[in-house]
Amino acid sequence: MSSPLSGNEAVAYAMKQINPDVMGAFPITPSTEIPEYFAQYVANGEVDTEYVTVESEHSSMSVCIAAQAAGARAISATSSCGLALMYELLYVAASCRLPITLACVNRALSGPININHDYSDSMGARDSGWIQIYAENNQEAYDNFIMAMPVGEIPSVRLPVMTCMDGFITSHAVENIELLETDAVRRFIGEYRPENYLLKKENPLAVGPYDVSPYYMEHKVLEAEAMKAAKARILEVAAEFEKISGRHYGLFEEYKMEDAELVLVLIGSTAGTAKAAVDKLREDGVKAGLVKIRVFRPFPGEELARALAGTRAVAVMDKSEGFSANGGPLFAETRSALYDLKERPYTIDIVYGLGGRDIRVEDFEKIFSRLANIAQTGEIGPVYTHMGQRSKEETV
Amino acid sequence: MIYAKDINERTPWQDLTPGGEIYEAGTARAFNTGTWRTDTPVFHEEACKHCMLCIPFCPDSAIPVKDGKRLDFDYMHCKGCGICKEVCPFPAITMVAGGVAK
Amino acid sequence: MSNVYNLKREVEKPVRFTGGHRLCAGCGAGVVVAGVLRALDKEDRAVVVNATSCLEVSTFMYPYTAYMDSYIHSAFENSAATCAGVEAAYNALKRRGKVEGTVKFITFAGDGGTYDIGFQSLSGAMERGHDMVYVCYDNEAYMNTGIQRSSSTPRFARTTTTPIGSVQPGKKQNKKDLTEILVAHNIPYIAQTAPIGNFRDLHTKSHNAIYTEGPCFLNVLAPCPRGWDYPMARLAQIIQLAVDTCVWPLYEVEAGVWRLTYIPKKKLPVEDFLRPQGRFRHMFQKGNEWMIEEAQAYVDQKWERLLERTGA
Incomplete structure (x- = not known):
């Protein structure tokens, strides 16, 4: 019903x-x-x-x-x-x-x-x-x-x-x-x-x-x-x-990951907006993909590493600040999980949406554009950044 | 079921109870606190009127009662505090120095 | 079974609080806990709830439990809510036919866990009306951490956070009157008691509290020989002095009616209670007579008010 x-x-x-x-x-x-x-x-x-x-x-x-x-x-x-x-x-x-x-x-x-x-x-x-x-x-x-x-x-x-x-x-x-x-x-x-x-x-x-x-x-x-x-x-x-x-659930959901090169890892409702961005980029021929973490504890480290093996650049989206000065909690787990891969994708952390700050499809397009640049040049730039805050500088 | 008697400081984690639960009553009775005594009460049965005033004042439940009679001390648990001696209205309890009743 | 108290009969019941626990020699808490649990009818089961305290770390040190009944300790500040949770589970499981027999719920917490950090949890549980007994064993300081003051510590007492110095005479504030605060909760039964004599007072009040439906509260004086600094063998005498000086009056409030349960034959001066205890030793130094006078005046005022309330 x-x-x-x-x-x-x-x-x-x-x-x-x-x-x-x-x-x-x-x-x-x-x-x-x-x-x-x-x-x-x-x-x-x-x-x-x-x-x-x-x-x-x-x-x-x-x-x-x-x-x-x-x-x-x-x-x-x-x-x-x-x-x-x-x-x-x-x-x-x-x-x-x-x-x-x-x-x-x-x-x-x-x-x-x-x-x-x-x-x-x-x-x-x-x-x-x-x-x-x-x-x-x-x-x-x-x-x-x-x-x-x-x-x-x-x-x-x-x-x-x-x-x-x-x-x-x-x-x-x-x-x-x-x-x-x-x-x-x-x-x-x-x-x-x-x-x-x-x-x-x-x-x-x-x-x-x-x-x-x-x-x-x-x-x-x-x-x-x-x-x-x-x-x-x-x-x-x-x-x-x-x-x-009739509904299927795993430890995480993979969205358009079969041949994905540029990938987002995130949690929760943001996935809806992010999927729209992935769809849009796919129409433009960008091999974009998404992993939505469902189970954070226990953390599916090995499974996530397998899913991300073969990708080129990953943006981990943290919707909480950990104040570690080294990235948010999802980033810490994800990057750690990737360590055992023989060929690791580049990874960056973007802290976003704090206190309900919105994130839009256009924001994801910017992130994918940054990932594309990282994949192409091998230059990561700042690993850990915030997005969506008013700033005197460009934020992504 | 895992029993307390099988748990000690050499027990591997696989054989301990989850969460540190215990599934039995009064397992503390297996623990000897009698070694804590520096003074020891001595029970003089002939002077005891079995008024029972000492029983509830023992913090260690170390004075057994059976069939209306107060029995000798449970020295495995008595810590030698001497409260019993102080509440006894008769000369039925004396304290001696040291951990053993002589 | 006769309702008339009979010490001989009571002490012959199987113990519910065993030896082998690690409370200090001469600890008042052990006497109180054994005394309260003895008031349970033989055929009834209980779940004992315990706040973090000397009692907790001493009576359930893995794998040794000193309780013959089920027992749960969760944290320092939540023992009343914990007891409420067990009682709620009992109601639910009983309704669903999943639990048999009568089970009683008894919480033990020290004065730190009751007057201070557990106060909100206690007030909430009493207001909600759970069928439970909350027993505060009051030794007038945080003894488990090494004798720090609580809001139950009496004025002038020396503790490690109210030391005696040239400008500070021990604790500055009077003891909080928690029993009266509990009376203001309008719960069915509240009593202040202590183990004295043949234990009639403690036993009768414990039995009333356990077998009165609804939330009941017992405040029980439980001297700590280490914290109060007196010879451990003198537990019974110290308690008797607390009662006979009216420092710790024994009374109960049942359905809003106040009743004194012990009136000293001769009300002793408060210094008789203070003198044997090291925590009050400085009060007897020359020049500190005013401390004893003020302590006496405070006790007298409280006692007079209690006499009025109880109509004694």
Whole structure:
């Protein structure tokens, strides 16, 4: 069935279909609508979730951690400063190996305060041990949320999953999307059956020890192995999902990459604009292509290197500043992934779109033109630049 | 299931519990804190009226009770703080210097 | 089972808090935790929630848990929200027929985790009305990090962040009255207690808190021999002095009704409580008599107000 839904409503609808045990709810723009929609489902008796309206995002993640440890399926939604307030608990959730599902509606992180889209919130949480799956549009936001639980809950993974969509651009824009039947969703995610949980009658469970040095590192290795195992699981779940939805998902999406020489690597809704630019350049005979990263954690390094092998110049588009003075987070991962290739493409990083700054098809044409120049001359120029800011100088 | 008794500082990561969970009750009982004592309480059963006032004051749950009787100290867990001696209304507990009851 | 308190019967129950934990010798927290958990009915299960604290690092050091019940520690500042999460899961799973029997939810946090960093989380959980008990074991400073002042530290006390110097007489501020702040939450049951005598007060209040529906709060004095600087064997005597000087009055507020549960036969001067403790030693130096006078005046004023409120 095809329905016109905003990204927030699509995710809220997925939550309703799942009917989780517990939701921690706290408002923050632009994810606020998710707990609002869900509150109405609760009020209407359409779900029987324990809906906990906490006093902060810190407490909503705390509630999720405890509820999941107790044996429940727990979810939440947040953005920006809300995610930042959860920071400590994100690590706790992952290290306690609790497969919570969080809808992150990406928004620029303060300060100064700004409510529009970039990835500075979730990129700040990239090393917290959460699986991160990014959506380009409303359909993907819906689909990713439904795939999250089967990915996170399997014993070989047992990690929390953050499904991300672009604030306002995706969360508030209405698109026609295909919804699954609720029965199909419930069959797909199944029952949550952890082996041990706080409320289990047969044996108690103790969670969250003081982990002294002789054990801490071993537990971190276990967690790291789980994150490695998540990659195969994400693909397995995507394959199952394709059977019920007809929609195909991988670790990333390749667009016109078969013979591409000049390539963009980016995340999220920007792909829509970038694809239009690729199409335009292809008409002009430019071998342009695009890789849209869907799964950022675990990072598909080997797979991405294979996809970019044979290309000549790559522009990595970072929609968050990392202040490393050496490029953004997506650039760091991508360039590192390319290192093992015998013949590497030239790579540059362009930080763009901060705090919701627009990017247009013409901007991508400029980037491709720069890539063409790099490919031709072998002169990279500045590796790490910003784009879209007013400047006294040319910015690309 | 992985049991606490099989976990020690030589256990490889593959054999530890994910997230540091423990699936059993009261595994701390296997840990000897009796070695911490610098003074040791001695129980004089003949002077004990089994009033039980010492029991709840023990921070280490190291005074067992059975069938209405207060039993001798659990020296594996007693840390020798001496609180029991101070709350005992009778001469049923004395403290001796050193970690061992003589 | 009779509701009349019987120490002999209570201490014969299987322990829920075991030996082998790493709390210091003579630690008041161990006594408090064992005492509160003893008030659980034998047949009931519990989930114990713990804020980061001395208690936490000592009682669940991998792989050694000192609890016979399920236990969760997550962070320092969120133990009330954590308890709320377990309770929410219980409600949901119970409704869906996935959990059996009665399970009670009991949180332990120190004064740092309660009066200070965990205050927002506590206030939120109490307001929302979760069926849980929050127990503050109050040792009047951040002991786990090495005796730093908290908002629970009493005026004039020496801590490592309120040292005694030529221009500073220890902590400058009075202790925050957290129990009264909890009363203002209009929750079903609030009590201030301490382990004294035959433990009737602590036990009865713990039982009330555990078995009263809705959010309940216990503030329990738990002396720390290291931080307070007294001989560890004197725990019971120190607590008795706190109570008999009215520094730590024992009372409860049930459905809005205040009740004193202990009135000292003879109200002792506050210096009797201060003198045995190294953290107040400077108050007894020549020229510092005003400190004892002001401490006494503060205790008297609080006590008078409590007498009025309780109608005692």
